[in-house]
Amino acid sequence: MTTSETRKASGPGAPGSVVDARALARARRRASLARFWRSYRAHRGGLWGLGLLIVFAVVAVTAPLLAGADSQSVTDAEGGPLEGPSGRFPLGTDQFGRSVLALLVYGSRISLTVGLLAAFLCVAIGTVVGIVAGHFRGWYATVLMRITDWFLVMPTLVLAIALATVMSRSMWTVIIAIGVTTWPTTARLVRAQTLSVESRPYIERARALGGGHGHVMVRHVLPNVMPLVLAQTTMIISSAILTEATLAFLGLSDPTITSWGGMLQDAREAGAVSAGDWWYLAPPGIAIAAVALAFTLCGRAVESVLNPKLGVRS
Amino acid sequence: MTLLQVRDLTVTYDGGARAVRGVDLTLAAGQKLGVAGESGCGKSTLALALLRLLPASAKVTGEVLLGGEDVLTMKWGRVRAVRWAGASIVFQGAMHSLNAVHRVGDQIAEPILLHKRATREGARRKVAELLEHVGLPAARAASYPHELSGGQRQRVMIAMALACDPELIVADEPTTALDVMIQAQILGLISRLVAEQDLGLVMISHDLAVLADTCDRLAVMYAGRVVEEGPAAQVYADALHPYGKALSGSFPTIGDPASRFAPRGLPGDPPDPAALPPGCTFHPRCPVALDVCARDDQELRPAGAGRRAACVRVGRTGAAEDVRARVRGQGREPEH
Numbered sequence: 001m002t003t004s005e006t007r008k009a010s011g012p013g014a015p016g017s018v019v020d021a022r023a024l025a026r027a028r029r030r031a032s033l034a035r036f037w038r039s040y041r042a043h044r045g046g047l048w049g050l051g052l053l054i055v056f057a058v059v060a061v062t063a064p065l066l067a068g069a070d071s072q073s074v075t076d077a078e079g080g081p082l083e084g085p086s087g088r089f090p091l092g093t094d095q096f097g098r099s100v101l102a103l104l105v106y107g108s109r110i111s112l113t114v115g116l117l118a119a120f121l122c123v124a125i126g127t128v129v130g131i132v133a134g135h136f137r138g139w140y141a142t143v144l145m146r147i148t149d150w151f152l153v154m155p156t157l158v159l160a161i162a163l164a165t166v167m168s169r170s171m172w173t174v175i176i177a178i179g180v181t182t183w184p185t186t187a188r189l190v191r192a193q194t195l196s197v198e199s200r201p202y203i204e205r206a207r208a209l210g211g212g213h214g215h216v217m218v219r220h221v222l223p224n225v226m227p228l229v230l231a232q233t234t235m236i237i238s239s240a241i242l243t244e245a246t247l248a249f250l251g252l253s254d255p256t257i258t259s260w261g262g263m264l265q266d267a268r269e270a271g272a273v274s275a276g277d278w279w280y281l282a283p284p285g286i287a288i289a290a291v292a293l294a295f296t297l298c299g300r301a302v303e304s305v306l307n308p309k310l311g312v313r314s
Numbered sequence: 315m316t317l318l319q320v321r322d323l324t325v326t327y328d329g330g331a332r333a334v335r336g337v338d339l340t341l342a343a344g345q346k347l348g349v350a351g352e353s354g355c356g357k358s359t360l361a362l363a364l365l366r367l368l369p370a371s372a373k374v375t376g377e378v379l380l381g382g383e384d385v386l387t388m389k390w391g392r393v394r395a396v397r398w399a400g401a402s403i404v405f406q407g408a409m410h411s412l413n414a415v416h417r418v419g420d421q422i423a424e425p426i427l428l429h430k431r432a433t434r435e436g437a438r439r440k441v442a443e444l445l446e447h448v449g450l451p452a453a454r455a456a457s458y459p460h461e462l463s464g465g466q467r468q469r470v471m472i473a474m475a476l477a478c479d480p481e482l483i484v485a486d487e488p489t490t491a492l493d494v495m496i497q498a499q500i501l502g503l504i505s506r507l508v509a510e511q512d513l514g515l516v517m518i519s520h521d522l523a524v525l526a527d528t529c530d531r532l533a534v535m536y537a538g539r540v541v542e543e544g545p546a547a548q549v550y551a552d553a554l555h556p557y558g559k560a561l562s563g564s565f566p567t568i569g570d571p572a573s574r575f576a577p578r579g580l581p582g583d584p585p586d587p588a589a590l591p592p593g594c595t596f597h598p599r600c601p602v603a604l605d606v607c608a609r610d611d612q613e614l615r616p617a618g619a620g621r622r623a624a625c626v627r628v629g630r631t632g633a634a635e636d637v638r639a640r641v642r643g644q645g646r647e648p649e650h
Contacts, residue, residue, distance in 0.1 A: 024435075201410040208367055208405075209398035209425040209474075219424070223415045 039305040046301020052294035060108040071102035072258055082270065085279050092279035094263075095270035103258050104283050110259035111291060114175055115241035121179030122240070123233045126186025131225065133187070134194025135217050145191070152184035157246065164252040174253050178243050186232050190225050197224045227303045234299025238292030245288060260284040316379075317343045317514040318364070318401075318482055323376035325359050325368065325538075331587040333359040335538040336376070338614075339516075343481065346508060346515040348525030348546060350561060351535035354584050357518045358406075360535070361486045364516070365397050381481065398425045401482035402475040404504075406490055408467035412459040418470045419445075419455025425477045444473040448503060465496035472503065482514040489524065501528050523565045526550035534558040537585050537595040540614060544621035554623040556600050594626070602627065 040046055059066060070076055077097035085092045091100040133144040151159075160177040167173040197203065198221065206216050245261025247253050253262065263284040267273070272280040318341040325334040334356045341347050351357050362368050364378055366385055378385040380400055385393065402425075405411035412421060422444060423437040432440055442452035448469040459467060468488060475483050485504065489497040505528055508515045519525050525532055525546065532549040534542040534557060542555040553559040560580040582599040585591055591598055597607035606626055617623045 201405055201407055202413045204367065205403070205405055205411045206413075206424070207397075208365055208403045209478075210394040210396075210428055211424075212394060215428060219416075220413055224413070226415075 036305060040301055043301035043304065045297045049294040049297025049299075049301065052290060053298060056108055056112060056291055056294065059105055060112050063105050063109055067099070067102035067105040071099060072106055074098070082272070082275070082277050082280065084277075091283050092277070094266060094280060095272075100263075100280055100283060103263055104260070104287060106258045107260040107263055107284065108287065108291075110171065110257055111241050111244065111261075111288065114171060114178070114244040114259075115237045115291070115295075118175045118178035118182075118240040118244070119233055119236040121175065122182045122236050123186055123229060125179065126183040126232075127190050127222075127225070127229050129183070129187040130190025131194050131217050131221055134191040134198060135213060135221065148184045148187045151181070152188070154181070156181040156243070160243065160247060161250065161252060164247060169252075169254050171254060171257065174244055174247055177247070178240050182236060182239065182243070186229070186236065189228060189232060193225045193228050194221050197221050230299055230303050234295045237295045241288055241291060245284075260288050317341050317345075317381065318516070319377070319379040320360075320364070321377040321379070323360070323363060323378060324374070325356070325363050326373040327359075327587075328369075328371035329588060332590065333372075333538050333587050334363065337535075337538075337540055339533060339540070341482070341514045341516060343514050344508070344512045345531065346505070346517065346529040348529035348532045349516065349518045349535060350520065350522045350525050350532060352520060352561075352584050354587070355535045356538040356587070357520075357535055358486055359538075361403065361484050361516070361518055364484055365401055365403065366393050395429070398480060399429050399431075399478045400480055401484060402478065402480040404468075404471050404475045404483060404485040404488045406487040408464065408471045408491070409459065411471060412467060414459055416458075417455065418457055418459060418462065421459075422455070422470065422474045422477055425474065429478055431478060440477070441473075444476055445470075447476070447507070448473045449499075464492055465499065468492060468496075468500050469503070472500070472507070476507065476511075479511075480513070482516065483508070485515065485517045487519050488517070489521075490519070497524070504528065522550060522561050526562075534561060537590060538587060539595070539624065540622075541596065541625070542621075542623045543614070544617075544623075548621065554617050554621065554628050555596075555625045556602050557596050558623070560601075594624075 040050075074096045077093070079089055079093035079097040079099065081093065081095045081097055083089060083093040083097070089099045089101065091104065094100055094103065129144060129148060133141045133148070159181045160174075163177040163180065164173050167176070198216075203216060203220055206220050211219070241260075244253070244259065245264065248259045248261030249265040249268075251265065253259060255262070261284075264281070267277070267280045267284075270277075270280070318339070320337055320339040323334055323337045324332070326332050337356075337360060339347065339349075349357050349360065359368065359372075363374055364380075364385065366374075366388075368374060374386060376386070380396065383392075383396075385396065388396065412418065419438070419441045422441045423434075426432050426437040426440055427434070431437075438455075441455050445452050445454055450466060450469050450473070454462070454466070454470075459470075462470065472488075475485075483504075488504065489500050492500060501524065504515065504517075507513070515529070517525060517529055522532075522534075526549070529546045532542075532544065532546045533540045534549065534553070534555065536557045542549060542553060542558040544554075549558060550562050553562050557580070564580070580599055585595055585598070591608075593609050594600070594603075594607040594612045597603040600607065604626060610626070612624045612626055614622045614624045615628060617628045
């Protein structure tokens with residue numbers, strides 16, 4: 001008997017089913033994952049995005065194997081400065097003679113980590129603030145939204161630079177700086193959606209059947225703002241990667257680690273732009289764009305799977 | 315046993331709209347009470363006030379005794395416990411009262427789990443039982459609301475209302491968005507369940523014919539007040555208050571040629587609850603108004619066995635007959 005058959009046989013209403021509740025729950029979770037994957041597979045763009053992300057993730061995880069552990073070293077560089085692409089260096093070398101491909105491989109680690117963590121931080125703060133401000137009316141909601149407005153009008157880059165300067169120079173500083181400065185847009189979006197969801201009759205129904213604030217917010221509002229939050233997350237990830245690149249470009253990230261933004265800065269400083277050394281400029285830029293695109297494609301596919309109203313194939 | 319007793323209930327919304335003005339109602343277990351009236355006469359506000367679901371800005375006074383306990387002065391935790399377990403609501407638009415992102419089975423289980431009536435497994439069994447009770451296959455629990463038809467959704471809402479074995483069900487226009495065939499099925503279902511489980515039912519509708527068919531007693535509301543109350547069949551067939559008369563007159567009798575040609579109904583709109591007319595609130599639209607109606611407010615007064623009406627012509631010798639004659643006369647006039 002397969003799991004799905006077990007599920008059917010012991011499903012609701014089956015008399016005398018004495019199946020272990022935990023095993024049943026596990027089977028159901030597996031079945032719902034399988035269902036999710038079946039719907040996801042129907043989205044060609046989502047599959048491309050997922051494939052691209054897996055490639056980037058594998059590259060990031062296996063960077064030392066792919067590029068060699070000491071390929072970031074300036075002193076042990078193997079090639080000459082700014083060599084064009086060749087069989088030995090497929091993407092040429094930088095001004096210190098390091099392989100650009102190796103740098104690109106190592107850079108994916110920073111870009112992905114910072115992008116994901118910063119986006120997660122930003123979306124988490126934004127969602128909590130947005131739902132709370134949308135659910136509770138009255139002066140505390142107003143206060144919360146004025147604080148949000150204050151963060152919204154603060155120029156993101158200036159605030160991030162200020163934070164990055166005050167705190168110690170590390171990857172975590174960049175993550176916190178991006179997370180703390182980008183949440184207001186999410187909070188506003190989520191609050192607007194919360195207000196619209198809260199005015200629907202099923203919220204009244206939820207209150208009528210005895211649900212409290214927590215119940216309404218978690219069970220009814222959150223699932224309804226989730227598609228928006230997911231879509232927002234994909235956008236935030238791309239913009240977080242861009243902001244990270246910007247901060248690195250401005251020399252505010254840890255100079256000892258290689259990131260795509262940092263590579264662009266190095267390229268500019270080395271005069272690659274005026275010299276026309278495209279192999280040094282184009283790869284980091286294309287990589288940033290590709291990761292952003294992959295996240296967007298995945299996000300759209302997940303959104304249409306999770307929101308049953310959008311239909312399985314859209 | 316008195317299940318629900320409403321005493322002098324008034325609701326004033328923020329901005330001065332007096333939506334409900336002194337309503338008294340009594341309902342025994344196993345009894346079905348219909349509340350009729352046009353849009354904007356306070357029916358739905360009354361329903362929401364019963365479970366304290368009105369916005370905090372609305373001012374509610376009076377008493378709502380549910381099984382002897384006053385809902386309006388209860389502690390917040392007690393109110394939440396009473397909601398659904400003591401009294402549940404079948405809402406108007408089933409499509410919109412169901413959350414589109416949850417399966418209907420989970421939504422029916424929601425009150426059961428919320429009130430800790432059962433474990434997840436027990437709740438699932440209960441859901442299957444409830445679905446079969448309302449005439450849906452148990453497998454429907456896995457559907458999303460948009461996969462069901464309007465009638466099926468309303469059945470789901472009814473199953474949900476029964477989930478915690480309440481003593482009272484408030485049905486707020488439960489059949490408004492449904493076609494007549496489905497409407498008849500749903501009404502039959504509600505009547506059957508109420509009879510089987512000895513529940514109290516408060517059914518709210520603008521459709522007097524539906525109420526007369528389903529309920530034991532009828533209360534007709536106008537401008538936030540009950541203007542006529544009595545046994546359903548009597549109120550429908552022979553209303554004492556001119557408004558009740560107009561309301562029941564707006565349904566043509568099938569097969570009766572006379573009602574085909576006589577235009578019925580009542581011109582005008584219900585008054586603005588923030589600016590009610592002086593005297594009897596119905597007098598500007600009343601076909602049989604007297605001078606005194608514009609001056610004196612009319613209270614509900616006894617009008618025969620188990621009946622009450624708020625009209626100056628009721629209770630005086632011969633006055634009721636007078637009203638009937640004149641209302642009938644008005645209805646027939648265009649024929650001549």
